[in-house]
Amino acid sequence: MQQAVARGATHRRSFVQEVRRGPPVEVVTGDASERYDLVVLATGLNGYPLALYSFDYRPPPVGSMFQTELYLGHDEVQRRLGSSVHVFLPPDDVATYGILIPKGPFVTVSLLNARSQMRSLRQFLGLDEVAAVLGKRVRQVCGCLPRISVGLARNFVDDGLVAIGDTAATRLYKNGIGSALATAERAAWTAIYHGPGRYEFATSYLPLCDAIEHDNRIGRLLFLQVPLLKRAGMLPMAHCRLAADGRGRPGASELHTRLLWGMFTGAYSYQDLFHMTLNAGLLIRFMRALGSSVLHCAASRTRLSPHARRPAIGGDGVGRSDVL
Template identity: 30%
Template sequence: MQLKNGAKIAVIGGGPAGSFFAHFALTYARQLGIEVSVTIFEKKDFARKGAPGCNMSAGVLSEALLRKLPEHNIHLPPSCIQQEIEGYFLQVPEYGIPLHYPHKTRIVTVFRGSGPRFADRDVSESFDYFLLEHAKEMGAQVILDPVTNIQIPKNPKDSIKLTYGKEASKTEYTADLVVGAFGVNSDTLYELQKLGFGYIPPKTVQTCIMDIYPTRAVNNALYGNNIYVFSLGLKFIRFASFIPKGDFLTICLVGTKEMNKTLLNEFLNQPKIQEMLPKGWDDVKKRCICFPKIPVNHARHPYTNRFVIIGDAGISRTYKNGIDSAFTTAQLAAKTAFEKGVTEKDFEKGYFNPAKILLGRDNVYGSVILTANDIISGEKHLVSSHIKYMFEHPDTWETKRMNEVLWNSVTGNAPYKDIFFKSVHPRLLINLFLVTARSLLRKNE
């Protein structure tokens, strides 16, 4: 079952996954010499500030993604970039140490909408708005209305019917292929379970993102061009980071359980965090807080005839690089649709099985690393002794290996599998054991 000349493709969701799919679909169609129409349905306006325009993300674009975009003729304009990041700084209870990479990397921070709700000016172009405009320039049509109903026919030869629009002005749209790019924070994925093709959404955990307004001068004085990552031994925190974005600072928290305002305040009231926060951070008029969900595993059966789900509502890398995963899954699904077909079997073989190899299998190693991290980070003395060793012995093989493991862990710059095997190198483990033993002996003297 192939897409033919005049085929209509509907993309539900205009975030990165949807825009990337439109880009690849239109690219493959031109290469094959066929004309298709791509229509993206998106209920948010990414040119607006605050919740109406925000896709609720930390907003860090990885080195790998920034390398891939121009290779596919997607050129990120300077107007999208809030700040160029030069490095990461790891802060533990007693010590802090900069993390670096052997070669100069390029990491940037962006806003997914047009900035926090309290911004008194436009913060330049949002990343999601740029990608959606790029898709439009490629030939996609964008409809700023929600899809309210999906009807998948019993006969796979028949088209899928969508209903979109507000209550008073609902319209039907018929598509030869429908792409779900709506993300795990949408109610749409739960509606899809009722359609009976076997889709089960990923499990999720609720995170927290808070934007404050220190000003660029204060950010530069406190953090420079570094993202600060915290490992303070808090049982309820898995990741915590301060991400500078020009005049703004994004505080991102991922917990071992659902984040809420109580846990957010508990984190912010930690003595070390109080030392690191800028003055006036608690001005409620200059705070923007949300609690988005992120997936902790992948969906089951995110495809059927003429319908495929991509991005984090389908499969993504656990806890890291959601936009990179959106790029990968969009490319796989689009390539499958144009080179193989749009049947359930086509999407299983061409999209989901390769995605599970690339992302799903790697997430198994990620789970092991994250569990180990939860255990180790809870032992404050253990963490501090290792960081102290790195600080005092910067040129040893062990420090360089630890730096590489930590860098790749916080940036997502390498697959979890690579991080795992580098972290369990016998020489490194023996050294860490000796460092820990000596530290414990000194503590007990």
């Protein structure tokens, strides 16, 4: 924002109440009504809905994320989590999955599809595997229940109107800031070099959003393994074996670590991740790890508690937690 202003943009803080079809498009704020050649809808998904008159824009479908910050202190975070993201697969009645991300003296807890907010958080923090990482002395400092986009908006390009970021297309469960930047950049490029009309956006901007959505479809396919991982204990065990093997060793195990890391961060596209899953070396190593886990499960079935059959995936082998 500061750089845009330094290059001549005017920044005015106003709450936009209405946008009316043009040309030129009319923008109504609390104290003024102004007309512009192009309005860029960049209002995200967590503000008050904006009234768009005579436009057919439909926002993307949304899911819910329960987000909270825990304070542990710098040393304790380093000792307990290091710089690794930890991914857990809690029971379905708690959440689809939960992630712990170390951020300085804090740990961010993200629960996807938390069933009952605070109760889900308490249940999640109470799980043996989570408590083993965080300890019992955690202090919750804030929390929120943001909406997240889980699909593509509709009719988001029009004459004099283009939506970007969360209001248009974003990568599934990750790297929303990167998607906001990419869509903003392409929309700006289109408006400047081709024009601010529906046809220009449809031919030069929509292909980027369609590509994001195409990649998300592959992501949805990859996330289908989550219910499997929860129900078949030997699968996460096999992942853990491979991840543990990967520390310091090249080849298939390293690829596996990249795969786990990429599922929850913006580092790789879902298409790249899908190709990684088809790597022959990785498949062979995974089948071996799965075989060992099946034997292990058979041998120790009577000794395992229900919690021990649902281990965390990722852990120390996942990598650094820079962007989610």
